[in-house]
Amino acid sequence: MLKVWIAGASGQIGRALNDVLDPMQIEALNTDLDELDITDTDEVINFGTVNRPDVIINCTGMTDTDECEANPEHAYRVNALGARNLSIVARKCGSKIVQLSTDDVFDGQSKKPYTEFDDTNPLTVYGRSKRAGENYVKEFTHKHFVIRSNWVYGHGGHNFVNRVLAAAEAGNGLSVASDQFGSPTSAKDLAKMILYLISTNEYGTYHVTCRGVCSRYEFAQEILKLAGKDIELRAVPTEQSDLSAVRPPYAVLDNFILRIIEVYDMPDWKESLKEYMDERTED
Template sequence: MLKVWIVGSEGQIGEAINEVLDPLEIEVLNTDKNALDITETDEVLHFGEINRPDVIINCAAITDVELCEKQPEEAFRVNALGARNLSLVARKTGAKMVQLSTDDVFDGLAQKPYTEFDNTNPKTVYGKSKCAGENYVKEFTHKHFIIRSNWVFGKGNNFVNRVLEAADQGRALAVAEDQYGSPTSAKDLARIILHLIRTNEYGTYHATCQGVCNRYEFAKEILRLAGKEEQLNPVPTSQSDLSSARPAYAVLDNFILRIIDVYEMPGWKDSLEEFMKEKREG
């Protein structure tokens, strides 16, 4: 049985992994910030040495872009040093390491989707701290999977749930039509993580659902699936309600997944439809 340590287990990706894994095949160690502070090196090493996981999945991060700008030291402490500490455990115990990352490691100025071979050039504190986390993982472990995704939605605070909340309150929404990405459900991200950890295909991956849309188109599809007809206004990011300072063009090309033919992500509309169906039934 594989022993998997999920760090940040109460976040949307951590929760999704717990939902889709097979408990008969995987023994789970769940920790979140209340149980274990990943910025405390000795505490992390002690936990790792006692429990000796086969795989460490780091879902823990400060992802609030505006909070990272206001508190850069805390952003780097969690997003960079936290990843370093977990990497030290992975190296010491021989565990595989999964580091969740983001499109924010790029500048968002490209005219075509970013591949894993494009140079990173983060513009936000969030992006810079996540890029630093990636670099620590590469430096301290060789058995690693760095997985970049974008526009992730699951349980908790995310774009889908904020759009639905505004619709329930009858609020008209101004939504960015100049931000592009590939909406990806936390469950589909969890599925590819669980697939990769059983392989030796180490390296950096882009893993987003297939297809591209802007935020306005994404919001329209959310409301359509929810059977709601609230007013949506397409606007530039500077005037939008739900979009903070993110890369304008956040499209990732799942290049490595395609060329090694290891896993195929579903289309974003299918992924969103599954999520909305579960919300209705939940």
């Protein structure tokens, strides 16, 4: 039985991991802020020493970009020092560690998808604090998987899909950015990929997104189509949009390593979105 510590278990990726893991094979140690503060070094080390996990998955994070800009010290405390603390435990226990990261470590100025070998150049506090977290994990542990994804949505998350649907329910029109590009990625597909990777020794940095690229506007169009909602949708620049904070304009990640090691293929973003919307309907 593999013992897996999921830090940040109530977030959308933590929830997805619990939904897809096999409880006959994996014992999940679920913690969130109520149970454990990952910024408290002693608390984290004590929990790790007592429970001795085989794998630590860091799903925690301060992800609100505006909040990060307003409170950079707290952003670094959670996104960087939290990752450092979990890495200390991983090294102490000989555990594998999964650090979830983001496309925001890049500046978004590229005209082609970013590979894992491209230089990072974050322009926001969120992106810089997440890069600092990545660096701590790489510095403290060798059995690590740093996984960057983007436009992630899942159950229970304050994400773009749920916000578009909330606006539709309220009958409000939406102005959505047509100049931001990315690959919408289901938390469930990301969770499956994480569970696959931790069963291997293929350590390193990975880009993991669903296949295909779209603008935020096209993403919103597909969400509304699948939901059978008809509201006024306006394509606008980011500065005029209702739902998009200023983020890297070109957030497209190339799953380069996954492709060259030929072990795992992510589904198309439209297929994954349909599956998620079908599950929402069933709920």
